[in-house]
Amino acid sequence: MPSRSRAGLGTPEERERLSDAYELRFHGEGGPLSGALFGAYLAGLLGIVYGSVLAHYVFDQWPGVARWVEHRPAASIGVILALIVAAAAIAFRVGRTRGPVLPEPGHIELVVATDLPRRLTLRDAWRGAQLVVLVSCVCLGVAVPAGLALSGGPGWSLAAGVLLGIVGGVAIVQAWLRGQAFGQVPSLRASSGSLIEALPAALLLRQSLLSEAVTSSLLIADTRRARAQAFPIALRRKPARIPTAGRWATVVLADLTGLLRSGWSVVAWTLAELAALLVLGSHAVLAADSPLVLPVLVLVAHLAATGLTRGLQHQAASVGEPSLLGLPWQHEAVLHLVPLAVVQCVAVTAAGLATGVGAAAAAYGVAVAAALAGSQLLYAHKEPLSGGLLLTGPGRGAGALWAMHPAILALAAGFGMTLGASTAVLAGLLLLAIGYARAAARFAPARVD
Template identity: 25%
Template sequence: MSKRKQPARRKAAPAPTTPAPTTTAPTTPEPTAPEPTAEPAATRTPGETAYDRSARDLTAPAEVDYDDHDLLGQADWVIGGEAARKARQQGLYAGYVLFLGALVYGLPIVQAVFRTSDASSLGDQLSSPEAIALLVASVAALLGAVVFAGRFRGPVVPPMPWIDLVLPVPLDRALALRRWWRYAAVGGLFIGALSGLTVGGGLAFAHLAGPVTIIVTTAVGTALGVLATRLWLWSQVRSWPGPDRGLSLLWRVPDALRELHAESLRAHSANTSTMAGSALTGNLRTARLALTRPVRHGRSARLRPGRPFGVLVRRDVIGLRRTPGAFLSGLGLTLLGGAIVTWAFTQPAAPSIAATIGLLPLYLGFGAWAEGLRLQADNVGTPSLLGTGELTEAVAHVTVPTALTLLVLGGWVAVAGALGSLPGSAPLSLWLILVLVVAGNVLAAFRGSPTFMLRPQMVIAWYAVPALAVVVLGSLVAVLTKAASYTWLSVVSWLVYAVLAWAVSKVRRLTYLHRA
């Protein structure tokens, strides 16, 4: 192969050289001596040396100590003025009225309960294991109700300005909330001691126990009052998430007060205002909606289609499954009231007034299961989605609570029959009690709104009409059953059915008024 000559590569031209700029080094000016400043003339006290003067100059300025009690007192005066003193006076007056009520009404009623029956038979029944178990269950139900109420309204609820202006200040929260806790603690202690004193006095005056019983029952009542108040505070602490929510807070009250969050106190204060406003205006729906908890149970349950009546009944069953608190509270109240009422009708030694005592929890337990009936009354006048009439819907809503109450009463009657003889009039009287409880709850649900001047006494009377009708007529049934006066018992039975007819007329009237 021939080789070709290739041209030689060109060399790169040298880069032009530019002379580097010459920079002169900066010259620093020579430091000049600072001008002397004239020192202020030294001021000495007569006889003071230079060492004393230097020690005096090094002394730190004195600190000002602030008293938390003084600051809280000033804040209390600025926010409430005379409210604290008036609150103490109102508390003392309420305690005075409560003491007079227990002395004038409570002690004679308790004494009459024990005097209107055979002392020996009643003593044997009250000391039986069944009676003791029922007493323990009643106390447990009462404490459970206190814990339940503490989630919505606790014992420590200061006014809203105090929460917004005082609690954010770096003060001890236990000290800032101590006054409201003292009100609740003293009230619980006083009510517990007064209740124990009333029961013990009734037992002693009825000659069923000695004078020592008064001291024992007063001490037990005081202990229960203190325990209930502390459980109330513990439930309020647990209503808001926090690091310390254990049972040890029951005896660590200052720590429990420090665990109360400002947002929780605001919520409880708002609940107090809502309940008070609803009670004074007769609008209980607002309070129920404000205190309703989110549904967290039974969310997978679905309503099966069917005929309108069956669908309404199944919807009430699903409602009870989704609100186990309402179901359990209704069960506890119904068991307690049913036991007392059944004992009053089936045991000859039981006093007639025992039925009066048991009717109220039985009535309230039925009402806890009848939420569907109240919802119908709240939405009365609106077109029915299932095409049912108002009476058919009301009957469907009372089916579930009536069946549950009938089951409880039947169970207690079976227990009474197993333990002893069962009077033939007891089932008939209990049937009248059941009809009366149903009628009272229908009246309470469809009572409407008050149409008179809203005064506290009149509002209380307006609220108490259904419960009062149940208690009065039920007590008459118990007295006439005990006396074997069946002629008058038939008359009272007609009155019971008249109350039921009145309740039905209230359903129709309220529905037509809202449709007009």
């Protein structure tokens, strides 16, 4: 029995105490793995069913991709392994902020912080994280090869996909755990049990409280606050004076200075934005038979742009306060948006010209820049959810729409862009007008009848 206790399984008395704590917490309804089991169920059901249909659709739209996979199996597996390595690196970095072993705050304070073995009290949290990650990766490894097989691809891809899914799931969840244990153990080569044993209760409580705060912000549809909590800005240097060169240029220089001092997050947002814009402007996307690809890329560009318009978001958060530079709000908003809009227009136009879109490439560039400027105005001026729009009661469902309406309108503009260059420009200008109207409504002075 002592050996089992040293292995982290605990003595019968310790396991009985943990069982009593679970009974007090869950009152016989569910258990510590209920959420993980439900998440794995959703991943299995939706991932395999809808994932295989989506993969089949993609391979049907671009049969060249299916032929490339079939004729170059080694290169295809190499690409997947590279993606697994990249995902594991990201998981390691995420673990520094939010690790896989993360019970709720009450469990940490009342159970983990006691004299019970750390491996025993954190065992279910670790098992739940492993279950969700492994099931998600295996489902992805089944869905993509299944879609390839439905499109006439090789049957061996299904077995390879399952194997790569298992390898990817193990690599990602282990990297995630090592990211959480980074700085807490002498060596990250230790076993999972040793890493879990070394996790201090203070670290677990801090990460758990942060996770609860982000969840609460998402429930009230305050996505800006949730992102600020999950990805706090870490300045890379000591505070420095913002360059000044006139009122208009100072606004632009302040935005650029803030982006350059925001660390690696701005690099990630910029790369995601450029990748979405370059693919969006290509002939293969603009001339695709499917009307689904272009809207999704517009949505991705919108989401990436939200990380590059912090100056506009700060202006929206200071509604009612006088401008430091004495500029009208319209002028300041334009200065916050124009540099990014120019980059967006140039990227889409250049991608279109390079891939044979022709003269319509410039029209699509203007349309995308206008649409994304409008969606950023909507995102910046989207206030937190009001009490009447909560996700329960008479307003059930309205809160979700309120949280997503900038993204929904970006998708709608993307669908409009599939109808041609002239319609794309109209859709972009319409979304820009909607965003301007929203901003003008917030900056309008209060009136007393």
